[in-house]
Amino acid sequence: MSSEELQYVLALQHISNLGDTTAKKLIGHFGSTKNIFQQKKSDLLKLTGIGTSRVRDFHNASHLKAAEEELRFIEENKVKVLYFRDADYPEKLKHCIDGPVLLFQRGNIDLNNQKIISVVGTRKITQSGIAFCEQFIEDLSVLNPVIVSGFAYGVDITAQKSAVANNLQTIGCLAHGLNQIYPKVHQKYVASIEENGGFFTDFWSSDDFDRNNFLKRNRIIAGLSEATVVIESAEKGGSLVTADIANSYNREVFAVPGRPTDKLSKGCNNLIKSQNAHLLSSAADLVYMLNWQPEKEAKAIQKQLFIELEDEEKKVFEFLTKEGKAQLDSIALNCNFPSFKTAGILINMELKGVVRPLPGKLFELI
The missing domain is CATH 1.10.150 (DNA polymerase; domain 1)
Structure with a gap:
């Protein structure tokens, strides 16, 4: 242009x-x-x-x-500008009716990788939330996804730091122009994020900083990605707005459940209860729902990274990887386990989210 x-x-x-x-x-x-x-x-x-x-x-x-x-x-300032009609404008954002006409970019963003997810949540993240977020992104790293968030306190910066730690590309969507950074304390993360991705915004350098900007910014977070993940949220919050926007774009939404009494789980629990989000207990849930498993070999590698299996469970897992699906008796015979023991192994694997039962005493990997 x-x-x-x-x-x-x-x-x-x-x-x-x-x-x-x-x-x-x-x-x-x-x-x-x-x-x-x-x-x-x-x-x-x-x-x-x-x-x-x-x-x-x-x-x-x-x-x-x-x-x-x-x-x-x-x-x-050598700002890269993406026009909504340009070939290099983010593909998924092109399909959003209210996507920005212009998108301003800093850093080394490359969106040729179409495995893009947004991770959002409370600014007051708990230690449990931090642990889940870090493990979730580490487990996904084998698939090399792009991690999008809002560069805010809490879940946002945890997700983006975890992406950098796992050599993943990450994009921070800002609620202000590229002439500033908010919060200022996050200035120390700017260089590493620009090396591993960068920043998007549709705000001008002359735009006043306003709380309402965050709500407008959320449509970019939701629009860039294939799915939005809410890790922790109170009953009301900006991450729930992002989830609503993602649903309006017909994108997948995932939420991490928590105890009913936990204040920062109420938003996620309500999303799941109202069927506005899939329940997310591990990275494997997202991989399965988004069909990010192109071949059996990759599926085996991913599942082993996500979930620790006992030696006997690994034997069953390897057999089902080769066969696709099999009856209980066939699994027992080929793995050299008694039928009653095989049934117990399969129950444990089902609880871990590794296998699922099918009609006719068949079992297959998830």
Whole structure:
């Protein structure tokens, strides 16, 4: 995109109360943003949803002036700009009706890997939540996913630090422009995250910092990924908004359950209870639900990483990996175990989420 065209796109963004959905409609109708600003007010009004007040503001010179200043910031700081019609604009975000017209990027983000998940949750993460998050991402690392979050306190920064520790790409979606970092204490993580991914935002450097920005930012977190994972959340919170947005985009949502009496489990438990999220007890649950197991060999490697099996269970596991599914008696015969003992082994493996029973006394790996 040329500097001139980018300036017009920025000018379009600067118009008050003109959201991304309407902006895309205008661009689609008139072909380019420059063409939009050259239209008569009467022609603009013909387009459904524009409104008289917006049209009256279109030809205000302040929009192009503000766009010129932001363009200067972009060029001076070598900010990468992704336009929603560009080939390198995030593919999954293209399918979100309210996805940003422009996305500003810092770092070394590469979204050719389509295994992308968002991990969100409370800012007041517990030690149990930290342990789960770290183990979850370590277990997923064999599949090399991209970890997206909001770079905030708690679950967000735990997930992103864990991604870096496991040499995974991670993306922080910011609720402000690229001229600042919030919270300031997280400045120390910026370099490592940019080396292993980077940052996205649709806010300008001139935008005021506002709490409402976090809610707007959440649509990018949900839109970038194949699935959103909520690790801990109170009954109300921003991570639940992200989960709602992900559901509206027809993306998968997962929540980690907790005790009914735990304040920071109420949000997750409610998501599961209302069937707005899948129950997530381990990385294996997500891998299975997203069908991230392309072949049996990979499946065997992944499952062994996720769950510790006893020696006898490993023997059954190896047999079912080769056979796909088998009857209890066949498993007992081939593994050289008595039938009653095999039944006990299979029950334990079922409780661990490794196998599941099928009609006709058949068993298969999950």
